[in-house]
Amino acid sequence: MQELLAYYDQREAESLLTILVQYFFGLSQSGLITNADFRLSESEMLQLHFAVKDLKKYRPVQYIIGETEFFDLKIKVNKAVLIPRPETEELVQLIINNEKQRDLNILDIGTGSGCIAIALKKNIPFAQLTGIDISDAAIELASENAENNKLNIAFAELNILDQRQWNLLGQFDIIVSNPPYVTNAEKNRMDNNVLNYEPHQALFVADNDALVFYKAIFHFSENHLRQNGKIYFEINEEKGNEIVELAKSKNFVNVKLHKDINGKNRFVSGSKVSVI
Numbered sequence: 001m002q003e004l005l006a007y008y009d010q011r012e013a014e015s016l017l018t019i020l021v022q023y024f025f026g027l028s029q030s031g032l033i034t035n036a037d038f039r040l041s042e043s044e045m046l047q048l049h050f051a052v053k054d055l056k057k058y059r060p061v062q063y064i065i066g067e068t069e070f071f072d073l074k075i076k077v078n079k080a081v082l083i084p085r086p087e088t089e090e091l092v093q094l095i096i097n098n099e100k101q102r103d104l105n106i107l108d109i110g111t112g113s114g115c116i117a118i119a120l121k122k123n124i125p126f127a128q129l130t131g132i133d134i135s136d137a138a139i140e141l142a143s144e145n146a147e148n149n150k151l152n153i154a155f156a157e158l159n160i161l162d163q164r165q166w167n168l169l170g171q172f173d174i175i176v177s178n179p180p181y182v183t184n185a186e187k188n189r190m191d192n193n194v195l196n197y198e199p200h201q202a203l204f205v206a207d208n209d210a211l212v213f214y215k216a217i218f219h220f221s222e223n224h225l226r227q228n229g230k231i232y233f234e235i236n237e238e239k240g241n242e243i244v245e246l247a248k249s250k251n252f253v254n255v256k257l258h259k260d261i262n263g264k265n266r267f268v269s270g271s272k273v274s275v276i
């Protein structure tokens with residue numbers, strides 16, 4: 001503990017240690033002992049030693065232990081994928097609240113660890129879920145996460161910016177995406193734990209083309225989103241109005257900008273209508 005206080009404030013250091021102890025000693029969230037044997041093997045001791053060493057280099061604890069929780073589900077993470085954020089849980093909740101009743105075909109673009117697709121499938125069991133990502137390592141991990149959670153989801157390595165690959169995908173009722181949206185200009189405001197460890201491919205877009213993924217997804221939606229189908233995006237808090245205008249210019253209706261728990265513009269939803 002003492003060792004970490006030079007690097008983290010008291011509360012953070014405590015919560016990081018709790019996570020490590022739970023992981024290494026098999027304690028449950030409530031502190032109940034699920035594995036009464038407190039002895040660590042030599043290799044576990046070594047792992048714990050390196051874990052603390054890594055924390056001092058601001059390596060995210062989720063990468064150190066290789067897993068995190070998202071929407072009460074265990075999700076494995078590695079350096080090929082972003083660590084799922086609490087805001088993204090809110091995006092999933094928004095979709096579940098709005099869409100629970102129907103039989104749906106849902107596409108998650110830039111699925112990463114698969115967290116969105118997995119949480120949706122778990123909570124809307126009759127929906128069919130597809131997740132795509134440009135990274136084969138991400139797709140491999142997402143598939144593993146779906147399997148570990150006993151959920152049936154189709155994952156495919158696919159680059160949404162490459163139109164030639166679009167015909168590999170069918171038609172959907174809902175398209176959801178948390179694409180890269182941090183501009184390079186915003187890079188220097190980011191923390192080292194993000195900047196030095198999370199995949200830049202999943203985070204950053206060029207300053208002069210910050211909406212590149214949203215534009216591609218609207219274009220893709222022309223033929224791959226059904227009439228009255230919905231889009232749900234996580235967005236850069238600075239781009240809310242721009243993305244709302246973009247959606248309207250693409251004939252989406254009922255376009256809404258939603259705030260996250262921190263009061264920041266974080267999500268955009270909308271419905272597709274036919275152009276008459």
Ligand code: GLN
Nearest residue numbers: 178179180181182202203
């Ligand atoms: N919300 C993430 C962050 O600020 C970024 C996620 C993304 O680019 N899609 O680190």
